Amino acid sequence: MGTLATALLAGCAGDAAKPEIVRGDVTRAPGGKPPHGPNVVVFMTDDQNASDLGVMRNVERLLVDRGVKFADNYVNFPLCCPSRATYLTGQYAHNHGVVSNHQPDGAYGSLDSTETLPVWLTRAGYRTAYFGKYMNGTRFKIPPGWQSWQAKGGETEYRYFDYKLNQNGAIVEHGSRPRDYVDTVLSGKAADYIERRGPGARPFYLSIGYLAPHVRAGPERGCGPQPAPRDEGAFADKPIPHTPSFDHLDQNKPRKLRQPPLDDEAKQQIIDRYRCRLESLLAVDRGVARVVRALRQAGELGDTYLIFTSDNGLILGEHRIRGGKEQPYEEAIRVPMVIRGPGIPAGRTSHSLTVNADIAPTIEAITGAKPRVPQDGESLLPLARHPSRTVDRTLLIDGGDFTAIRTPRYLYVERESGERELYDLDRDPYELQNLAGQRRDRQVEGRLAQQLAELRDCAGRSCRR
Numbered sequence: 001m002g003t004l005a006t007a008l009l010a011g012c013a014g015d016a017a018k019p020e021i022v023r024g025d026v027t028r029a030p031g032g033k034p035p036h037g038p039n040v041v042v043f044m045t046d047d048q049n050a051s052d053l054g055v056m057r058n059v060e061r062l063l064v065d066r067g068v069k070f071a072d073n074y075v076n077f078p079l080c081c082p083s084r085a086t087y088l089t090g091q092y093a094h095n096h097g098v099v100s101n102h103q104p105d106g107a108y109g110s111l112d113s114t115e116t117l118p119v120w121l122t123r124a125g126y127r128t129a130y131f132g133k134y135m136n137g138t139r140f141k142i143p144p145g146w147q148s149w150q151a152k153g154g155e156t157e158y159r160y161f162d163y164k165l166n167q168n169g170a171i172v173e174h175g176s177r178p179r180d181y182v183d184t185v186l187s188g189k190a191a192d193y194i195e196r197r198g199p200g201a202r203p204f205y206l207s208i209g210y211l212a213p214h215v216r217a218g219p220e221r222g223c224g225p226q227p228a229p230r231d232e233g234a235f236a237d238k239p240i241p242h243t244p245s246f247d248h249l250d251q252n253k254p255r256k257l258r259q260p261p262l263d264d265e266a267k268q269q270i271i272d273r274y275r276c277r278l279e280s281l282l283a284v285d286r287g288v289a290r291v292v293r294a295l296r297q298a299g300e301l302g303d304t305y306l307i308f309t310s311d312n313g314l315i316l317g318e319h320r321i322r323g324g325k326e327q328p329y330e331e332a333i334r335v336p337m338v339i340r341g342p343g344i345p346a347g348r349t350s351h352s353l354t355v356n357a358d359i360a361p362t363i364e365a366i367t368g369a370k371p372r373v374p375q376d377g378e379s380l381l382p383l384a385r386h387p388s389r390t391v392d393r394t395l396l397i398d399g400g401d402f403t404a405i406r407t408p409r410y411l412y413v414e415r416e417s418g419e420r421e422l423y424d425l426d427r428d429p430y431e432l433q434n435l436a437g438q439r440r441d442r443q444v445e446g447r448l449a450q451q452l453a454e455l456r457d458c459a460g461r462s463c464r465r
Contacts, residue, residue, distance in 0.1 A: 046214035048310035067340030081107035090360030108137035118145025132209030158217035187287025191294035213277035227279035252434035305341030374460030412448035
């Protein structure tokens with residue numbers, strides 16, 4: 001396929017979009033005999049908290065009730081691009097090199113895209129398809145390994161309406177009608193991809209990057225995320241959960257976090273954003289049902305693994321932070337993770353610590369794909385098949401100005417400022433009291449500091465303590 005393309009307005013009559021140069025072509029499908037392997041579908045939301053699953057009835061009914069929920073699933077770096085790079089590589093951020101959303105050469109440009117999941121799956125004989133938001137800096141490039149590519153890009157990347165999609169090299173503009181709502185469009189395209197596959201076709205790996213519940217772009221942000229028109233006001237009366245950490249600040253928290261109490265205006269803005277976030281997820285919820293229905297009608301559902309997760313969480317008033325995610329606290333680093341598929345029991349929950357670096361090794365175990373870079377995570381299939389098993393594990397958590405570890409009991413944080421944080425999550429699950437520096441916890445702090453030192457520059461097997 002050439003790199004210069006002109007496209008008509010998607011899904012309806014309209015004026016042709018202006019031709020644009022698209023750098024990179026879609027990867028050709030592999031030749032030879034198709035492998036005998038299951039399909040993989042990954043649903044990834046943007047900035048979704050683990051607790052938000054409660055409003056997604058289809059996800060609960062079709063995935064949680066039919067699969068295994070990982071209740072203690074975390075991200076290595078609670079920020080969009082580092083987290084997505086970890087998903088694509090199975091590596092922690094310090095190994096894949098994407099450590100911000102806006103690096104000098106762009107977050108996408110900092111990733112070695114020649115060694116990622118779609119490349120490995122293409123080598124394994126799989127068909128690959130991507131729909132939606134990818135990484136900042138991708139713009140209208142098509143990364144290696146993707147044989148079908150319909151992704152957002154350019155200045156419209158964070159818009160729910162009036163955006164552009166790169167459809168296999170053709171730049172297609174979408175407007176402002178209800179049917180143009182981006183997450184609805186993405187689900188429809190994914191379902192169409194499944195429906196168009198012929199009998200005996202190669203197994204596929206399909207990944208959908210939804211925009212919800214991320215804040216919309218543009219001067220008129222409203223309450224933040226933009227719900228589909230049919231969902232506006234669906235949670236207008238829903239109160240925000242006021243956990244003990246809401247508007248709470250321990251004076252032993254780092255100096256940069258010591259802010260005055262939230263005033264009434266700030267609290268109302270947080271409540272409005274919380275409600276819009278939940279409303280925006282309803283379109284994703286319907287989209288999951290649509291994709292599952294397409295799999296069922298194509299006769300593929302029983303031979304497909306479905307993974308639902310998010311790139312990071314979001315803090316909304318907890319620890320007196322009005323809105324943010326690049327922090328080591330539970331609200332930012334704990335995200336949903338559900339797996340349904342062959343051999344996985346229904347309606348079960350795993351309480352072992354897991355991390356987003358585990359997604360790639362899990363897909364590799366499902367498909368037989370062979371990575372060519374060390375994997376810092378490990379396959380979740382053993383835990384998914386036996387969710388009552390408990391694995392004692394320590395996770396590395398990185399951020400812009402901190403490095404931390406999360407164990408089954410503790411969170412230990414070292415800041416660039418020299419400040420330290422220690423929370424006993426058995427006794428203090430909301431991270432209210434920083435124990436760092438206290439005499440009675442000196443031994444625990446020393447042990448955790450040693451573990452962090454060992455993991456800070458880990459690679460491959462040494463990351464899997």
